[in-house]
Amino acid sequence: ENLIEIHPGHYFTTFNKEKYTLKGITVDIIIPVYNGYEFLEKLFDSVEKNTTSDYRLIVINDCSPDEKVKPYLLERLEKHPGAIFIDHEENQGFLKSVNEAYTYVSNHFLLLNTDTEVPKFWMERLMYPIIHMDRVASTTPFTNSGEIASFPNFVADNEIFNGMKVNDLDEVFRDVNPQDFYAEVPTGVGFCMGVNYTLTKEIGMFVEDTFGKGYGEENDWCQRAIQKGYRNFIVPNLFVYHKHGGSFTAEEKRELLKVNAIKLLDRHPNYGKDVNKYIQNDPHNTLRHMLVLMAADKKVGTHLVFDHDLGGGANIYANE
Numbered sequence: 064e065n066l067i068e069i070h071p072g073h074y075f076t077t078f079n080k081e082k083y084t085l086k087g088i089t090v091d092i093i094i095p096v097y098n099g100y101e102f103l104e105k106l107f108d109s110v111e112k113n114t115t116s117d118y119r120l121i122v123i124n125d126c127s128p129d130e131k132v133k134p135y136l137l138e139r140l141e142k143h144p145g146a147i148f149i150d151h152e153e154n155q156g157f158l159k160s161v162n163e164a165y166t167y168v169s170n171h172f173l174l175l176n177t178d179t180e181v182p183k184f185w186m187e188r189l190m191y192p193i194i195h196m197d198r199v200a201s202t203t204p205f206t207n208s209g210e211i212a213s214f215p216n217f218v219a220d221n222e223i224f225n226g227m228k229v230n231d232l233d234e235v236f237r238d239v240n241p242q243d244f245y246a247e248v249p250t251g252v253g254f255c256m257g258v259n260y261t262l263t264k265e266i267g268m269f270v271e272d273t274f275g276k277g278y279g280e281e282n283d284w285c286q287r288a289i290q291k292g293y294r295n296f297i298v299p300n301l302f303v304y305h306k307h308g309g310s311f312t313a314e315e316k317r318e319l320l321k322v323n324a325i326k327l328l329d330r331h332p333n334y335g336k337d338v339n340k341y342i343q344n345d346p347h348n349t350l351r352h353m354l355v356l357m358a359a360d361k362k363v364g365t366h367l368v369f370d371h372d373l374g375g376g377a378n379i380y381a382n383e
Contacts, residue, residue, distance in 0.1 A: 182233035200288030
């Protein structure tokens with residue numbers, strides 16, 4: 064009764080770059096920075112190397128105490144003459160930083176944390192539903208640490224699978240048949256999230272006076288989007304590495320999560336039920352298992368062991 068019949072053609076297809084056009088749109092990439100110096104080189108290297116369509120960087124240095132951060136950002140942005148650099152003399156927090164960066168945006172855009180690495184041809188896949196499909200508010204890729212977008216373990220903080228490089232792991236995700244696996248979710252996850260500019264003109268961006276310095280703001284925005292008849296999608300054919308560096312200490316994070324979760328449920332009473340329902344349904348459960356097998360095969364090979372439950376040496380060996 065636990066056997067599932069699998070038709071690989073339903074899950075995987077040959078990736079076709081040609082269909083992933085951005086229709087001439089220059090996508091703004093908003094990167095809020097607060098410390099995290101150790102992540103910056105990998106982030107900028109991956110964005111520069113792996114972003115092939117037109118983009119513009121909007122980088123906010125939110126008064127990082129680490130004195131190495133600002134000079135490094137300015138040095139990296141020399142390669143990006145069209146970039147916008149916002150330098151705060153006082154710490155404003157994630158929400159205000161993103162909202163300020165938003166004032167420079169004039170088309171669909173995305174949010175990207177400093178503790179991420181992106182693979183080849185990532186932006187086109189992330190933005191595809193927003194540009195080519197109707198009424199899509201936000202898009203979030205699979206990642207190792209992203210709650211309902213986590214891989215291989217669902218709703219967990221994982222290390223990157225088998226210690227793989229992001230491009231190698233993403234090559235497995237890239238061939239997922241996306242049309243059958245775009246999943247509507249109650250919220251996007253802000254570590255790497257595509258945003259529909261058309262919708263922001265209607266409902267605005269993040270609510271600063273409610274959510275303070277962070278946690279809960281993208282959940283609230285995505286819920287407001289749903290109320291306007293829009294959808295939030297997990298992008299099934301993209302993997303972005305999230306190292307989970309974070310701008311807060313563990314204690315600060317716990318306190319903010321606790322306080323802002325109450326505010327979120329006060330504004331959206333059905334949010335908790337919707338999240339629990341999505342977790343119970345787990346629409347990507349079989350797909351994740353398939354991806355684990357494909358990724359394992361790519362790295363170390365897959366081993367199939369035939370066993371029985373009759374005791375003896377075979378059982379002892381398998382158990383060990």
